[in-house]
Every structure is written in C-alpha cells, then in structure tokens.
Amino acid sequence: MELIPDVLNEKCGSRVVLSHVTSRWGPLVLIALLDGTLRFSALRRRIGGVSERMLTQSLRLLEDDGLIERIAHQVVPPHVDYRLTPMGGEVAQNVLALAQCIERNLEKITLARTLRADAR
Numbered sequence: 001m002e003l004i005p006d007v008l009n010e011k012c013g014s015r016v017v018l019s020h021v022t023s024r025w026g027p028l029v030l031i032a033l034l035d036g037t038l039r040f041s042a043l044r045r046r047i048g049g050v051s052e053r054m055l056t057q058s059l060r061l062l063e064d065d066g067l068i069e070r071i072a073h074q075v076v077p078p079h080v081d082y083r084l085t086p087m088g089g090e091v092a093q094n095v096l097a098l099a100q101c102i103e104r105n106l107e108k109i110t111l112a113r114t115l116r117a118d119a120r
Contacts, residue, residue: 017065021091025050025058030084030092031099033068037083067091 006012020026025047032038032046044055059082062068067088071081084092102109 020061020065025054026062027095029058029062030095033084034092037081040080043082
C-alpha cells in the first residue's frame with residue numbers, strides 16, 4: 001500500500017514528526033545544529049533556558065525521527081556529539097526560515113498582541 005502524506009488527516013504519520021519538530025525545544029535544537037556538530041553541553045548552552053531533561057527528550061525524539069544523529073565517543077571521560085542528518089538539515093533550514101519570518105515581523109506581531117489585549 002502506498003503511503004500518502006496528508007498532515008491534515010488524523011491518521012497521517014507526519015503529524016507525529018511535525019509535533020516533534022514544532023515542540024517547544026525541537027525547533028531550537030534543529031536551528032542550533034545548523035552551525036554544525038555540537039556536544040550535549042555546548043548544545044544546552046546554545047539553547048538558553050532548556051533543562052537537561054527536556055533537551056535529552058527532544059534529542060531522542062528527533063533522533064528517532066532520523067533528523068539528528070547521536071555520536072557516542074568511546075573515550076574517558078565519555079562524550080556525545082549531535083549533528084543533523086541530511087534530512088534533518090533540510091527540515092532545519094525550513095524551521096530557520098519560519099523563525100526568521102517571525103523575527104522579521106516581530107514588531108508587527110507585538111503590536112497586534114498589544115492592540116488585541118487592549119481591546120479586551
């Protein structure tokens with residue numbers, strides 16, 4: 001049976017991946033890794049405000065989806081690196097474009113929020 005992607009269909013598997021990519025920390029992980037391979041601690045520092053637990057959870061989900069790769073080095077002390085897969089790079093570029101669009105329009109968005117709050 002041929003898989004027909006349709007994110008608006010409640011049974012479409014792409015919804016799960018979309019929820020990982022658009023979670024609270026998923027987009028930030030993807031954008032941060034556009035700079036290249038990062039160790040866990042460097043990635044955590046790069047993404048302000050993320051807890052170790054939430055970063056670990058986000059990394060696992062994105063790894064399961066094939067968007068990032070985890071590289072465990074067998075050294076003492078052990079360390080782990082993360083990098084985008086080719087597919088992850090494509091997704092990350094699109095997430096970055098969305099983030100940049102929001103940033104370009106942030107003043108208008110803020111004004112709209114203010115006007116809406118004042119109207120209530």
